[in-house]
Amino acid sequence: MNTRTIIETTNLKKIYGMGEVSVAALDGVSVNVREGEFLAIMGPSGSGKSTLMNILGCLSRPTSGEYVLDGENVSNLNKVQRAIIRNQKLGYVFQSYNLLPRTTALQNVMLPLFYDRTNYLSTEEQEEKAYKVLESVGLGDRIYHEPQELSGGQQQRVAIARALVNDPVLVMADEPTGNLDSKSGAEIMKLIRDLNENGTTIVMVTHDPAIAAYTHRTIHLLDGLVEKEIHNGTEKKAKK
Amino acid sequence: MRPSKLIKIAWGALLKNKIRSLLTMLGIIIGVAAVIIMIAISAGTEATIKDNITSLGSNLIFVTSSFSKMGLNGKGSDSGGLVYDDAFAIEEEITGVKAIVVEQGTSESVRTNQATLDGVSILGTTADFPSVRDMNVEQGRYFNQLEVDRTTKIAVLGHSLAEELFGSQDPIGQTVTVGTTRLTVVGVMEEKGLVGDVDYDARLYTPLTIVLEKMMDNRFARFMGNKVRMIYVEVDSETVNAENGKTLDDVIFQIQLLLAKRHEVSLEEADFNVTTQQDIIGAQESTTAAFRSLLAWVAGVSLIVGGIGIMNIMLVSVTERTREIGIRQSVGATPSDIRWQFLAEALLLSLVGGLLGMAAGIAGSWIFGEASGMRTVIVPSSIFLAFGSAATIGAFFGFYPANKAAKLDPIDALRYE
Numbered sequence: 133m134n135t136r137t138i139i140e141t142t143n144l145k146k147i148y149g150m151g152e153v154s155v156a157a158l159d160g161v162s163v164n165v166r167e168g169e170f171l172a173i174m175g176p177s178g179s180g181k182s183t184l185m186n187i188l189g190c191l192s193r194p195t196s197g198e199y200v201l202d203g204e205n206v207s208n209l210n211k212v213q214r215a216i217i218r219n220q221k222l223g224y225v226f227q228s229y230n231l232l233p234r235t236t237a238l239q240n241v242m243l244p245l246f247y248d249r250t251n252y253l254s255t256e257e258q259e260e261k262a263y264k265v266l267e268s269v270g271l272g273d274r275i276y277h278e279p280q281e282l283s284g285g286q287q288q289r290v291a292i293a294r295a296l297v298n299d300p301v302l303v304m305a306d307e308p309t310g311n312l313d314s315k316s317g318a319e320i321m322k323l324i325r326d327l328n329e330n331g332t333t334i335v336m337v338t339h340d341p342a343i344a345a346y347t348h349r350t351i352h353l354l355d356g357l358v359e360k361e362i363h364n365g366t367e368k369k370a371k372k
Numbered sequence: 373m374r375p376s377k378l379i380k381i382a383w384g385a386l387l388k389n390k391i392r393s394l395l396t397m398l399g400i401i402i403g404v405a406a407v408i409i410m411i412a413i414s415a416g417t418e419a420t421i422k423d424n425i426t427s428l429g430s431n432l433i434f435v436t437s438s439f440s441k442m443g444l445n446g447k448g449s450d451s452g453g454l455v456y457d458d459a460f461a462i463e464e465e466i467t468g469v470k471a472i473v474v475e476q477g478t479s480e481s482v483r484t485n486q487a488t489l490d491g492v493s494i495l496g497t498t499a500d501f502p503s504v505r506d507m508n509v510e511q512g513r514y515f516n517q518l519e520v521d522r523t524t525k526i527a528v529l530g531h532s533l534a535e536e537l538f539g540s541q542d543p544i545g546q547t548v549t550v551g552t553t554r555l556t557v558v559g560v561m562e563e564k565g566l567v568g569d570v571d572y573d574a575r576l577y578t579p580l581t582i583v584l585e586k587m588m589d590n591r592f593a594r595f596m597g598n599k600v601r602m603i604y605v606e607v608d609s610e611t612v613n614a615e616n617g618k619t620l621d622d623v624i625f626q627i628q629l630l631l632a633k634r635h636e637v638s639l640e641e642a643d644f645n646v647t648t649q650q651d652i653i654g655a656q657e658s659t660t661a662a663f664r665s666l667l668a669w670v671a672g673v674s675l676i677v678g679g680i681g682i683m684n685i686m687l688v689s690v691t692e693r694t695r696e697i698g699i700r701q702s703v704g705a706t707p708s709d710i711r712w713q714f715l716a717e718a719l720l721l722s723l724v725g726g727l728l729g730m731a732a733g734i735a736g737s738w739i740f741g742e743a744s745g746m747r748t749v750i751v752p753s754s755i756f757l758a759f760g761s762a763a764t765i766g767a768f769f770g771f772y773p774a775n776k777a778a779k780l781d782p783i784d785a786l787r788y789e
Contacts, residue, residue: 186783189702191702191782191783191786192781192782192783211706211707212706212707212708215701215704215705215706215707215709216704216706218701218702218703218704219703219704220704224702224703226786230695230698230699230702230786231699232696232699233696234388243699243700243703244703244704246377247700247703247704247705247706247709248704294703298703298704
């Protein structure tokens with residue numbers, strides 16, 4: 133089986149500060165993720181997992197090393213180019229949902245389409261597309277609700293719909309269940325796993341081993357380095 | 373991003389904070405309205421002055437005595453070198469003259485059987501005075517040239533003077549004593565009101581020759597001619613117009629040459645002045661124009677204050693919405709998308725404020741005019757000026773906050789609490 137590589141990083145470093153007082157948040161991380169994979173990144177705070185997440189999500193740039201996303205070297209893109217990559221190829225699910233307040237679920241989901249430069253859709257088409265995605269995450273009847281009218285689980289579903297609406301090659305999830313009770317958390321994890329089973333490539337940061345257990349593979353970071361890599365049994369061949 | 377979408381987003385953002393948006397716009401509304409109202413008031417004043425001046429007859433050339441080169445003294449010091457005979461010379465030798473009026477004024481006490489008034493302005497004129505100065509006789513008649521030539525002892529009263537002297541009585545046929553001269557009242561002028569600082573209604577009109585012979589010191593008149601204050605020359609627009617290639621300036625120049633020759637002076641040392649109504653209006657206009665721009669600047673300051681208000685609110689808004697900016701950046705908004713979004717909000721605030729201010733300014737000008745009785749003229753250019761400055765101010769003061777928003781780092785913005 134020959135799946136394409138979505139993420140390929142070589143010796144990624146991120147160094148904060150200058151000279152004597154510089155701190156390496158990432159000290160040479162090489163990670164590969166293939167299409168359809170579900171990867172968890174774990175590690176104690178300060179291990180560099182957020183930094184790695186930000187770089188993989190094109191929210192920041194590595195100090196050195198190479199990052200190839202979906203065949204494109206994105207290590208040295210400028211702000212505008214990164215914004216376009218985020219819009220075209222990435223979707224984000226945050227711990228705190230990060231929905232626009234006082235804005236309906238439908239409009240929150242439409243937001244990435246609004247900034248799409250390559251594929252202008254009319255407002256009606258955007259609404260249509262956003263509605264379909266909301267429906268697929270089980271919120272077809274809540275599209276005109278604003279975030280404050282929705283439960284945490286529902287808000288996270290809106291956020292997942294927003295992450296999916298522009299058909300990304302990679303979804304980044306940062307502690308997606310961190311703000312949820314265990315029941316809603318389990319529901320959200322089930323939704324995310326379903327997405328993965330339908331072919332979406334997902335990278336998730338978590339500190340909860342029970343959450344990481346949903347994934348195929350877990351990378352443990354410590355002090356900016358990959359400490360160990362655990363294959364969760366299924367799809368071992370992905371790492372050949 | 374498409375402009376229409378930008379405007380929609382910006383509009384939505386403003387609607388989410390209706391009261392705040394309205395208060396922010398208030399500065400611009402007041403500023404724009406103030407500019408329009410101030411300019412309307414000064415333009416109204418200007419128009420009133422202009423009307424007043426033209427209401428005193430059109431196509432007029434004023435020849436006045438000037439004292440700059442000759443220091444005369446005594447009662448006749450009102451006059452420089454201008455004499456009665458100059459008027460006849462102008463009438464004979466200058467082409468395009470329709471009518472000539474000569475006036476000399478003095479101040480005397482006026483007595484009737486019932487009343488005595490001191491210091492009444494006495495104006496000696498020739499017969500064409502009412503027509504040249506656009507004044508009407510309300511009752512009775514004005515005097516004719518024959519009566520002027522014969523020094524007939526008659527008088528025409530200004531409207532309010534007639535009332536003061538005779539009350540409800542009919543003044544026609546009554547006798548008034550001006551200084552030591554008894555004059556018979558033959559007419560009363562129509563009400564004219566105050567023009568500049570001259571009350572036309574409080575004056576007594578009498579043949580020029582009466583003033584010259586009975587009320588002025590004319591010991592030297594036999595040698596030097598009777599000095600007069602002013603000669604009005606009404607120009608015939610049939611003869612003096614662009615078609616005939618003859619302008620008012622030509623006539624003025626001819627009068628200057630003629631008088632200089634008669635007075636044996638050079639043009640540089642002339643003991644007289646030749647001006648036109650246009651000159652007077654022009655002088656008035658430059659005064660009111662200065663006044664107008666002063667008012668506009670004062671109003672403009674409030675526009676700038678309004679702009680600072682917009683900047684202030686936009687800065688607050690950027691801070692408040694840092695997380696929103698982060699969210700937008702994470703889903704693909706570029707720095708320029710963010711910049712435009714906030715710039716559009718600032719622009720929309722100032723443009724909507726400008727529109728409301730325009731409405732308030734137009735309504736305010738009208739209400740002010742009605743309430744104060746002052747004339748207000750809404751100047752179209754002032755509307756564009758005010759609206760244009762509002763837009764400029766929106767862009768100018770909106771740019772800094774918008775730029776600040778655009779420069780935010782997505783990671784920091786997303787983490788902002």
